[in-house]
Amino acid sequence: MKRLSWFWITICSIIIVIVFVSWQQFGNLSPSSRMLTEKEAAELVQERYQGEVTLLKLADQQYQIELEKQTKLYVIKLDAKSGKILSFDEGTKSTAPRPDSPVRVELPEEELKDIVLSTINGSLVSFEKVDTNQKPTYKAIVNEADKQTTIIVDAASGAILSITSSEIYPPLKTLTEDEVITIASSQVQGKVDDIWLDTEGGQTFYLVKIETNDDREATVQIHAITGNVLSVSWDDHRSDQNGRDDDD
Template sequence: MKKRLMLSLAGGICVVLFILFIIQQFVLKPVSTTELLSEQEVREMIVSKYSGNITEVQRNEDLFKIELDRPSGLYEIRVDAKNGEIVSLKRMKENEADNRDIISQKEMSEEEIEGIVLSSVSGTVETLKRQEENKSITYTAIVKEENQRTTIKVDAKSGKILSKVMNEVIEPSKRLTEQQATDIASKQVKGEIEDIELENINNTAYYLVEIETDDEREATIQIHAITGEVKSVTWDENETD
């Protein structure tokens, strides 16, 4: 009896230990679904994209923060450790030697310029245009974000932002199509569409839709070409109600 009790106790302990092992392996242990880039891989990627010396690399969860020393200054580059995308690129310090000999600087790449632009404003770069004026080289970028468009001018050698102008984007009102206008007119007067014309009345566009009814009466429906509002329904004066 005592031996059987000991065996039962030992078996119970084994079951508990097995359950604890399962919990530790599959519940408490974090599951990594994405293999992150190593520091060496990120270093090689940065060196291949930008000229300069990497002075410091820090990793915070899924983000690498890299300091890159270039002739034009000290830059901070943030890299997504999952996919290697450049999250931001900004200059932290300008080298004094760069100011004394700016003509001999190496021109920055479009990718570097775009990184500087997106570090100063969020959105999508629509255009990036290179310009040469009086021996100076600049890039002008237009960045679109929702209802705002920002024009940013950047020095191509120093990476300095020379100007930033933000403008609200006003989307033009869309004109109704002829089919939409005839659909609106048909709800006002039942019959066959005889004609439709777009006319400008007092600097406002209107559709004039002519409809002939089953009893051979004719009506002209005036519809605002933008809002679709029915301004008037006019019957042929030669016809009687």
């Protein structure tokens, strides 16, 4: 009888140990017995949706989580015990700066212009605000004696971001009629009857008609910019008149 009692005591002890160990291993880690920590909830969402958790709040055993992914914001509700996603909605991304993001205060335009003109000594042609990679900047164009310079300046710090220059070519000047007449008279002696400007094949030239003392007429073609004589053509009125006299 005594041996039987010890047998049952041993069996009960083994059962108690098994129950205790099982509770330690499974009962304590059961989702229903404890809530996820904020870190666990954030890691779960970030791993599942590949984004950045920007806000996490716990209320009524639910985590409300804001997740930024690329350029969008998502609002997620997560069961704090089971880790189950209760809702997943696209939210509205706030344009207000985060508390840890410093606000960029821009310098006055006049101060930025002074910075530009202290860098390049010239005449300010234009000054306009541009956005480069969401960074406010100003684009200034400054003319010097023989070149034009484009400067990009940071609107907040006044730092010069880039400087590029190019040569300024003077506009091509067309000869005056008096200059053309002088050139034509050096080719044909006589009285200038007419002068006009013409363009053909992308080339601009003057045509000068001159009557000579022996009753001939010449047309001198002169390049309107270089002054080169391109051609001289003749119209012999004297020969025509002689022909008419013979007919009479």
